[in-house]
Amino acid sequence: MKLITALIRPSRLDAVKTALVDASIVGMTVSEVRGFGRQKGQVERYRGSEFTIDFLPKAKIDVVVEDGQVETAIAVIETAARSGDIGDGKIFVVPVEQVVRVRTGERGSSAL
Amino acid sequence: MSLQSASLKRGQGSLHFPPSAMQSIDRWRLQQTGFIHSLRQNSSLQRTGVFLLAAGAGLLPLMAGSAKAALTKMPTDGADTLLMLMGSALVLLMTPGLAFFYGGFTRAKNVLNTMMMSFFLMGLIGVLWVVIGYSLSFDLGFKSPFIGGLGSMFLNGVGGELGDAPLADGFAISATSFALFQGMFAIITPALISGAVVERINFKAWFWFSLLWSLLIYCPLCHMVWGGGYIGPFGEIGAIDFAGGTVVHIAAGVAALVSAAIVGPRSSYPESKRPPHNVPFILLGAGLLWFGWFGFNGASFFAAKGAGFSFLTTTASASAALLTWCLIEWFTDGKPTAVGAATGAVAGLVGITPAAGFVYMGPALLIGALSAAACLIAVRVKMETKLDDSLDAFMVHGIGGTVGALLTGLLAAPALVPADYFPKSAEILAKGGNIALFGAQFKAVLITFGFVGLGTAIILWIVGAVVGLRVSPQEEERGLDFIAHGEEAYDPMTF
Numbered sequence: 105m106k107l108i109t110a111l112i113r114p115s116r117l118d119a120v121k122t123a124l125v126d127a128s129i130v131g132m133t134v135s136e137v138r139g140f141g142r143q144k145g146q147v148e149r150y151r152g153s154e155f156t157i158d159f160l161p162k163a164k165i166d167v168v169v170e171d172g173q174v175e176t177a178i179a180v181i182e183t184a185a186r187s188g189d190i191g192d193g194k195i196f197v198v199p200v201e202q203v204v205r206v207r208t209g210e211r212g213s214s215a216l
Numbered sequence: 217m218s219l220q221s222a223s224l225k226r227g228q229g230s231l232h233f234p235p236s237a238m239q240s241i242d243r244w245r246l247q248q249t250g251f252i253h254s255l256r257q258n259s260s261l262q263r264t265g266v267f268l269l270a271a272g273a274g275l276l277p278l279m280a281g282s283a284k285a286a287l288t289k290m291p292t293d294g295a296d297t298l299l300m301l302m303g304s305a306l307v308l309l310m311t312p313g314l315a316f317f318y319g320g321f322t323r324a325k326n327v328l329n330t331m332m333m334s335f336f337l338m339g340l341i342g343v344l345w346v347v348i349g350y351s352l353s354f355d356l357g358f359k360s361p362f363i364g365g366l367g368s369m370f371l372n373g374v375g376g377e378l379g380d381a382p383l384a385d386g387f388a389i390s391a392t393s394f395a396l397f398q399g400m401f402a403i404i405t406p407a408l409i410s411g412a413v414v415e416r417i418n419f420k421a422w423f424w425f426s427l428l429w430s431l432l433i434y435c436p437l438c439h440m441v442w443g444g445g446y447i448g449p450f451g452e453i454g455a456i457d458f459a460g461g462t463v464v465h466i467a468a469g470v471a472a473l474v475s476a477a478i479v480g481p482r483s484s485y486p487e488s489k490r491p492p493h494n495v496p497f498i499l500l501g502a503g504l505l506w507f508g509w510f511g512f513n514g515a516s517f518f519a520a521k522g523a524g525f526s527f528l529t530t531t532a533s534a535s536a537a538l539l540t541w542c543l544i545e546w547f548t549d550g551k552p553t554a555v556g557a558a559t560g561a562v563a564g565l566v567g568i569t570p571a572a573g574f575v576y577m578g579p580a581l582l583i584g585a586l587s588a589a590a591c592l593i594a595v596r597v598k599m600e601t602k603l604d605d606s607l608d609a610f611m612v613h614g615i616g617g618t619v620g621a622l623l624t625g626l627l628a629a630p631a632l633v634p635a636d637y638f639p640k641s642a643e644i645l646a647k648g649g650n651i652a653l654f655g656a657q658f659k660a661v662l663i664t665f666g667f668v669g670l671g672t673a674i675i676l677w678i679v680g681a682v683v684g685l686r687v688s689p690q691e692e693e694r695g696l697d698f699i700a701h702g703e704e705a706y707d708p709m710t711f
Contacts, residue, residue: 148491150555151608152545152596155491 105200106174110165112185112193117163123184129177132167168200292380293388295520300393303515307400310508311338311407317501318411320494321607325695326415327705333410333422337403341430345399346371352435354443361446364439371395389518405464406430411607412472413479416692419700421685433671437463447660454640455660459516461570461621466664469614471672472605478676481604483689495554502558506534509565513572526572529580536584537564541592563591566616571624579627583620590619621661625654
């Protein structure tokens with residue numbers, strides 16, 4: 105099992121969620137986060153004063169999948185989240201040691 | 217403005233002032249100008265002159281071209297009184313509107329404190345006005361060109377036993393509606409100052425400062441300009457101020473400038489500067505201010521039939537100013553901003569305030585455009601200095617009010633400044649034209665700058681010595697919502 109963490113534009117969240125569900129990948133956790141990468145923030149202007157906003161809002165999606173689904177999930181997220189401009193985000197994949205379904209106590213893949 | 221005059225009239229016709237006292241104060245005032253002096257030869261003419269002086273632009277519709285008409289004892293008119301009551305409600309709404317306008321600009325941890333600095337005054341100054349503020353502004357007991365009296369404390373006698381008596385001869389609005397209307401102005405004026413000192417002033421200091429400033433600066437200035445005193449159309453200077461360019465906006469603006477300098481900048485300003493935490497609040501607030509300004513300027517006409525005119529100049533100026541501010545931004549920075557649209561509209565409303573009843577539509581548009589341009593330049597100049605007028609209270613109200621007051625001199629139409637109502641001002645216009653009236657306006661502006669600037673500094677020094685002006689840098693960092701009120705506007709997790 106792998107944990108896929110995708111940091112994407114908040115505006116692409118709906119598209120990514122729909123694409124994942126269409127690919128039969130269900131169950132995900134979404135959080136509002138802020139950060140910057142190569143985009144390095146943006147400049148905003150209020151009453152003529154310039155402000156550099158370093159931390160830009162991003163949506164973070166956490167989804168755990170079977171090893172066999174990893175490439176599908178990555179491809180789906182990539183396609184749905186891409187605008188082609190700087191700031192489209194990142195996808196990280198890390199191994200997951202154990203999964204427990206709290207209600208039943210099931211472990212491993214059957215808990216997904 | 218016409219309002220002040222009105223109060224004088226009330227005093228004259230009044231139920232609680234001995235006629236002899238009224239006559240002596242009238243005589244004092246009459247001696248101020250040769251024009252009036254000559255009127256003294258004829259007692260009935262003198263009476264006419266006095267009443268008309270006391271009147272203002274607002275009475276024009278009532279006069280119907282005849283000076284005598286204004287002298288007639290009129291019954292209270294329902295429509296005109298309703299205009300004043302509606303106008304009072306509109307002006308009251310400007311204070312929460314201002315709270316949103318200012319609150320949107322500050323950091324999330326200071327928004328409640330910032331809004332309370334305006335909102336709280338609906339309590340404090342609301343009480344003060346009824347108890348003594350109205351009396352100090354519009355009573356004539358002290359027979360002074362600089363301060364009112366104590367005879368109308370608790371609005372004693374205002375409006376007669378049933379509260380429906382007309383303000384004075386020639387006025388068809390009730391005296392009670394006038395007292396209410398003026399009270400709403402008294403509330404918002406100190407609230408405007410708060411923009412200069414938000415995010416670091418101690419709320420206890422703000423309590424005492426706004427109380428003392430209202431008593432010692434606002435009420436005397438109100439009397440001087442509107443209450444028949446030194447600066448106004450029947451005083452020494454002869455300046456005209458339709459709805460508060462001097463009394464409200466220049467006064468609040470200058471007090472803001474002095475306060476920002478004496479209280480000092482926020483800790484680590486300008487490094488600590490942050491973008492507005494809620495721009496929709498700013499737009500909401502500016503919208504409410506515009507809406508309320510229909511009462512502020514529009515209802516200052518005092519008569520329902522003709523008030524469409526002052527309503528029109530008000531909104532025309534705001535429109536021109538909004539457009540001007542956005543177009544300048546579009547050309548210089550590439551994008552028109554929402555904050556700029558809101559600020560521009562307010563600048564235009566400030567600019568037209570002294571002129572609303574004295575100019576036609578072309579000048580109204582011009583005043584709006586020039587006020588916006590002047591305020592925008594002032595805001596950008598301020599950015600280059602160390603002065604932390606945090607929300608640009610001086611840059612918008614002080615500069616906008618000054619530009620408006622001066623342009624009122626240059627653009628006032630003589631037909632709208634009749635000698636009956638504005639003897640000194642009309643005499644100046646007739647002899648020297650708009651340039652001479654500009655001179656009178658300039659003098660009024662200088663006097664206001666000096667009086668308010670010095671007075672504000674003294675009050676701040678006293679308040680600073682007794683209760684301290686600022687919170688500590690640690691408290692500033694924590695945020696004033698919690699420090700001053702024990703509350704938070706938002707879930708701290710969302711910071």
